[in-house]
Structures are given as C-alpha cells and as structure tokens.
Amino acid sequence: MTNTNGARRVVVTGMGAVTPIGHTVEDFWAGMKRGQSGVSELGGFPLDDLKILIAAQIKDFDHRARLRGAKRDKIIMHADRYSWFAAAAADEAVRQSGLEVPFADPYRAACIIGSGAGGLTTYEVAYRDLFIHNKRATHPLTLLRIIGSSASAHVGIEYGVKGPTFATCSACSTATHAIGIARDYIRNNVVDVAIAGAAEAVINYGTMKAWQALHVLSPEGCFPFAKKRNGTVLGEGAGILVLEDLEHARKRGATILAELIGYGMTSDSKDMVNPDVEGPREAMRMALDDARIGPADIDYLNAHGTATTINDRNETNAIKELFGQHAYRLPISSTKSMHGHPLGAGGGIEAVACIKAINEGWVPPTIGLDEPDPDCDLDYVPNVGRDLKVRRAMSNSFAFGGLNAVLVFSEPPA
Amino acid sequence: MDEVAAKIIEILKKHMKEPRDDINLSTALTDLKIESLDLAMIVFDIEDTFGIEIPYNANEEAADFKTVGSVVERVKALMTNAGAGGAAASAKAS
Numbered sequence: 001m002t003n004t005n006g007a008r009r010v011v012v013t014g015m016g017a018v019t020p021i022g023h024t025v026e027d028f029w030a031g032m033k034r035g036q037s038g039v040s041e042l043g044g045f046p047l048d049d050l051k052i053l054i055a056a057q058i059k060d061f062d063h064r065a066r067l068r069g070a071k072r073d074k075i076i077m078h079a080d081r082y083s084w085f086a087a088a089a090a091d092e093a094v095r096q097s098g099l100e101v102p103f104a105d106p107y108r109a110a111c112i113i114g115s116g117a118g119g120l121t122t123y124e125v126a127y128r129d130l131f132i133h134n135k136r137a138t139h140p141l142t143l144l145r146i147i148g149s150s151a152s153a154h155v156g157i158e159y160g161v162k163g164p165t166f167a168t169c170s171a172c173s174t175a176t177h178a179i180g181i182a183r184d185y186i187r188n189n190v191v192d193v194a195i196a197g198a199a200e201a202v203i204n205y206g207t208m209k210a211w212q213a214l215h216v217l218s219p220e221g222c223f224p225f226a227k228k229r230n231g232t233v234l235g236e237g238a239g240i241l242v243l244e245d246l247e248h249a250r251k252r253g254a255t256i257l258a259e260l261i262g263y264g265m266t267s268d269s270k271d272m273v274n275p276d277v278e279g280p281r282e283a284m285r286m287a288l289d290d291a292r293i294g295p296a297d298i299d300y301l302n303a304h305g306t307a308t309t310i311n312d313r314n315e316t317n318a319i320k321e322l323f324g325q326h327a328y329r330l331p332i333s334s335t336k337s338m339h340g341h342p343l344g345a346g347g348g349i350e351a352v353a354c355i356k357a358i359n360e361g362w363v364p365p366t367i368g369l370d371e372p373d374p375d376c377d378l379d380y381v382p383n384v385g386r387d388l389k390v391r392r393a394m395s396n397s398f399a400f401g402g403l404n405a406v407l408v409f410s411e412p413p414a
Numbered sequence: 415m416d417e418v419a420a421k422i423i424e425i426l427k428k429h430m431k432e433p434r435d436d437i438n439l440s441t442a443l444t445d446l447k448i449e450s451l452d453l454a455m456i457v458f459d460i461e462d463t464f465g466i467e468i469p470y471n472a473n474e475e476a477a478d479f480k481t482v483g484s485v486v487e488r489v490k491a492l493m494t495n496a497g498a499g500g501a502a503a504s505a506k507a508s
Contacts, residue, residue: 074431075451136461139455139458140451140455140458144451
C-alpha cells in the first residue's frame with residue numbers, strides 16, 4: 001500500500017532497548033511507569049581526579065547470557081560494549097518482529113545502526129596499555145572493536161543482512177537519523193525491511209574528562225525543564241527498531257506496533273554548542289509536513305530535553321513557535337530524566353518510548369520536575385506519567401553542531 | 415614434547431571453537447579450522463607468552479605456519495634471536 005504520494009508506507013514491527021532502567025523494552029517501560037531514575041554513582045573504572053561522579057550507567061548487563069543465542073556472528077562476545085548493547089536490542093527487536101532470519105531476501109534488508117562515538121572505551125584501554133603500561137601491541141581485535149560501523153556489521157552478520165549496512169554519526173541525533181534513513185530506503189523501495197537505531201557506551205575516564213571540560217554535566221542529576229537543572233547526565237544503551245514496508249508486514253501477518261509517518265531533518269549551520277530556535281522548529285515542521293498532519297494532530301512529544309540550561313529553553317521556544325496555542329495543551333516529556341542522556345542512542349530509546357506510549361495509552365513523565373524554570377512553561381508531565389490516548393507521537397533529537405532530526409509515529413494503520 | 419611446544423598447543427586450543435586433544439607437531443593448522451582473526455589472536459598470545467615479535471602479515475601466505483611443528487620451530491628461532499629478552503619474557507609468562 002502506498003500513500004497518496006505513491007510512496008510506500010513504513011511500519012514498526014519490532015523494537016528493542018537496553019537502558020539503565022531496564023535491559024528490555026518491557027523492563028524499560030516498567031521503569032518509566034515507576035518514574036525510576038537510572039542515575040547512580042559512577043563506577044567500574046578508577047575515578048582518579050574526576051569531579052563529576054554520577055552517570056546513568058548500565059551496571060548489571062551480562063553480555064554472555066544475553067548474547068549466547070548468537071548464531072552467525074562468531075565474535076560478538078569479543079566486541080566493544082556498544083556493540084553488545086546493539087546486538088542485545090536488535091535481538092529483542094528482531095524476535096518481536098517474527099521475521100525469519102537469516103533473511104530469505106537478504107539484499108532487500110538494511111541494517112543501519114549508528115553510534116555517536118563507537119568503541120571509545122576500547123580506545124581508552126588500548127591507549128592506556130600502549131602509553132602507560134608500555135605494552136608492545138594492542139589486542140588484535142582493537143580496531144574492529146573501535147570502528148563506529150562495527151555494531152551495524154555485527155548485527156548485519158547475525159541476521160544475514162546483505163543490503164545497505166552502515167552507521168550514522170550525528171552526536172545526539174544519530175539514532176534518529178538512522179531510523180529516518182531506513183524509513184526512506186523502505187519508502188523508496190530500496191529495501192523491504194530494516195533494522196535501525198543506535199548504540200552508545202562511552203562512559204569511561206577519558207570521556208568523562210572531556211565532557212567535564214565542556215562544563216555541561218550536572219554533578220547532581222538530570223532534571224529537564226526544572227529551575228534547578230544544571231546540566232545533563234551521561235547515559236548509555238541502545239534503542240533499535242525493525243521497520244518494514246506495510247504490505248510486506250501485512251502479507252506475513254505481522255503484528256504492527258506503529259507507523260512511522262514523518263521524518264524531518266535540518267542543521268542550524270550556526271554554532272557547535274548554542275542551538276538555534278529555527279533549526280529545531282523547521283525539523284519538527286518538516287516531520288509534520290512529511291506526515292501530512294498539522295501541529296494539533298500530535299498528542300505527545302518526547303522532547304530532546306537534555307537538562308542543559310540552553311537546550312531546554314531553546315527547545316521550549318521552538319515548540320511554541322511551531323505548535324502555537326497547541327504547545328500549551330500538548331503533553332511533553334523528557335525521558336532523559338530517567339534513562340539519562342545516552343548520546344547517539346537517545347533517539348532510538350525515545351522512539352521506543354513514543355511507540356509504547358501509543359500502544360499503552362500512557363505518557364511517561366519528566367521526573368525531578370519539582371519547580372519548573374519560568375522560561376519553560378509548557379506541560380512537561382511532571383513527575384508522574386499520565387493515561388492518555390496517543391494517536392500520534394513526535395520524538396525530537398537535537399545534537400551538538402545544531403544537527404536536528406525528528407520522527408513522528410502514529411498508531412498502526414486500520 | 416618440550417615446554418615451548420606444549421605452550422603453543424595450549425594457546426591454539428584456547429582459540430579453537432572446538433578444542434581437540436589430538437594436536438601434535440605434525441598437525442596441519444588448516445585441520446584446526448583456524449580463521450584469519452583467530453590467527454591474529456594466536457600470534458598475539460604467542461608473542462606475549464614468549465616475549466618475541468613474529469613477522470606476520472595477514473595478506474600473505476604464512477609458510478611458517480603450515481603445521482604446529484613449523485610454528486614451534488619458528489618461535490624457537492625467534493626466541494634464540496631475542497636472546498636475554500626472550501628469557502625474561504618466558505619468566506614473565508610462567
């Protein structure tokens with residue numbers, strides 16, 4: 001089936017998430033229902049002189065247990081942590097989709113799994129070995145662990161994907177771009193199915209130092225839109241969807257979770273760290289235009305909501321400019337208040353949150369929002385989630401460099 | 415079988431998906447189903463264990479690595495060249 005434009009319609013038939021508040025979609029959703037914070041004391045490596053001592057780390061992820069079902073990918077156990085997260089989320093998504101793997105028509109499948117930074121922790125370990133411990137060589141798998149396309153390659157090998165397979169890289173918009181590109185490949189008849197999203201695992205000493213030097217991390221917690229907010233909190237994880245041509249999904253009797261009806265992307269082309277109102281606003285507008293709906297048709301908005309002073313104010317202003325009066329009626333939340341900021345993986349995890357909101361009729365809260373910033377005066381669903389019929393949900397991703405990407409999901413087609 | 419050979423066989427077994435107990439000096443490496451990535455890891459482990467550096471390029475046919483025995487001979491030759499350094503590394507490895 002095609003829309004009035006003659007383009008094919010794209011639906012979601014599987015999703016997977018690995019987050020600090022749940023290692024599967026169900027556990028992640030249950031964590032959000034409880035309003036659970038995934039922020040905890042930083043650990044797992046020597047903290048030395050670090051000043052920021054919190055993060056939203058995934059502390060009890062057993063990759064050996066979770067990935068032992070891998071059939072074709074022989075070295076996933078030796079991969080970087082970010083590839084483990086990708087493989088686990090992809091496994092959950094592909095299982096839910098019910099697609100037969102390896103794919104019968106492998107050139108009609110895509111695997112687009114991005115990462116903001118790839119295997120940075122592998123880099124750190126290798127460089128410590130070389131420069132501090134004077135080791136004569138890095139481990140032979142170092143390079144394969146590091147490269148930012150290794151998660152997509154690992155997952156592509158596991159499921160026998162022979163079509164477009166690569167990573168996207170756009171900092172905090174990485175997953176959203178991956179999902180958007182995959183949507184377009186299906187819509188334009190390049191492929192019929194796609195595994196798309198992103199994974200991130202960069203919490204280590206060097207990355208913490210780099211973020212600390214940028215002075216955008218909070219020492220206390222992630223409190224989007226709150227008066228007390230004083231920075232974001234680094235997170236990690238993966239969010240991955242299985243996208244499919246509507247007819248392809250219907251033919252095999254798949255359960256359709258949602259339709260991906262809109263995708264917009266812009267670049268501020270202005271500043272590396274100071275976002276513009278125009279770029280995010282236009283990305284949201286493009287996504288609505290692409291979906292052929294108006295602002296009032298959106299029932300829930302999952303904000304980028306990083307809890308930095310500048311993002312939350314700027315995003316609020318961009319939403320007001322586009323949504324007009326509907327901005328004040330629209331439930332908006334930042335789930336980063338619970339799962340932290342998983343950088344490139346954020347848009348994937350938040351896409352899962354949007355689809356679950358549609359499926360479950362409940363919108364997740366922004367926790368830690370005791371007193372809002374006077375400049376942030378919209379309905380951010382403070383502290384407690386809300387029962388709500390969600391027909392269409394928007395997910396915002398606005399990255400460093402002014403790289404903006406927005407997705408719009410709707411309930412499954414009738 | 416001497417200590418060097420025993421250690422090398424131990425390393426080979428560590429990197430095999432299905433380790434076998436019948437490996438001897440005349441066993442051909444091709445019979446062990448060692449793939450290129452496994453070979454890179456085996457070379458790394460052998461270098462670490464014996465404190466040597468094995469000139470090896472994954473792009474070339476490795477004539478020195480036809481059989482387990484040929485690997486053992488090559489390692490022993492490199493250890494002799496490495497001299498005291500090799501001895502020190504052996505001590506470290508044990």
